[in-house]
Amino acid sequence: MAIWNPIRNLRKPRTARKYPVPLTMHQLWMVSLSAPVHRDRDASRTTLYPFTRIDDEKARRWLADQWEITSREALAGRLDGLTRGGYRARARMRLGVEPLAWDAGLYVDISRRGFACGMLSEAEAWTALKNIVPAVVRTYGSWKEYAEHYLLGRMVWLEGLQGTRDTDFPAPQEVSDAHLQALLDPMNTASPWNMAPWEAISHPDHAR
Template sequence: MFELFGRLRRQHRAEPPPHEPPLSTHQLWLVSLAAPVNRGGEAARTSLYPFRYRDDAAAGSWLREQWGIPGRDELLDRLDGLLREGYRAPLREQTGTEPLAWDVALYADITRKGYAAGYLDADTAWGLLRAAVRPTVAAYHLWETFARDYLLVRQVWMEGLRGTSSEDFPAPQAVSDAHLRTLLDPANRASPWNLAPWHVISLPDRPL
């Protein structure tokens, strides 16, 4: 799996992303790994491109300001780190679990932003997302368990930020909780988790 990152670092910078084609069930499932992170009306949850409206500059700014990622090499380094260990190593003792969901959600979100910023072409972005499938399906069996673990680790992370003063302080835990409830609501026909239930990644791929 990790040879992928070394090979990608040797490739040239991608061209800006093309118009978004319709996704297959597997592709929607992969994109949906980032759904817990993608709050707000500007977020797109059913396309590889992370925003409802094209904004490549915003993706690049977000990667630089939030993650210190100015280009392709730094992006691949960060993704490699998240998939190998991420934040779960220091959180194991605090949570009593192997909190993979947090790292996977961040990994998928950063991959999509890297695609929007032009650091990755579509094929590369899909390949990176597919690299997260095996460990994720080994750790979870439902979107509900994925969401539960994500929220648990987010709460521990937020507690570690208490006393921090910043305009970019993340949304309160209650906002994240409400967002996850919306994603898990079976009556929410717009939820990507309802459009691509957990088990579809284990079935043959098909057009939506």
């Protein structure tokens, strides 16, 4: 994980200045599917662009290093794989359940970073996010249910790292647990899950 450098980061333009129009309720809801994935302090929770400051190269490096995505074709292949099965088959064998939330969170996170580095246009990124919504809505009835399945998927993923060179890469489970609890905390006004309640996606879209 990259070391946070506040001085270097302040030299970059703010995302809100480049993308000043607030997301609609549906757009924020879709972006919020990736809220559990990106815990860094520079994560943007309320824009399609994944960082609080413009850093296209960071998005490009992350996709290459973490997913071996270096082209539009590779990006499309990864997204298709997460849509079709992702980590769900492994989880079904291990736990008897298919935690779609884990794959959906990764899918949205990758799409946003693909947009950030220019592999997807803004319209293409929104189309990608819309494609995952029906399956997520059919599967879950609340952000709490979504969070629980996200943690199940993460557990299976962590088990798959045992014995590999990436064993020590992820943050400890308690860090992920605390992050999700903060997202679910009804008193947390900064949580996108409170800004865009689960049921909002089932009602007509509107400005916030």
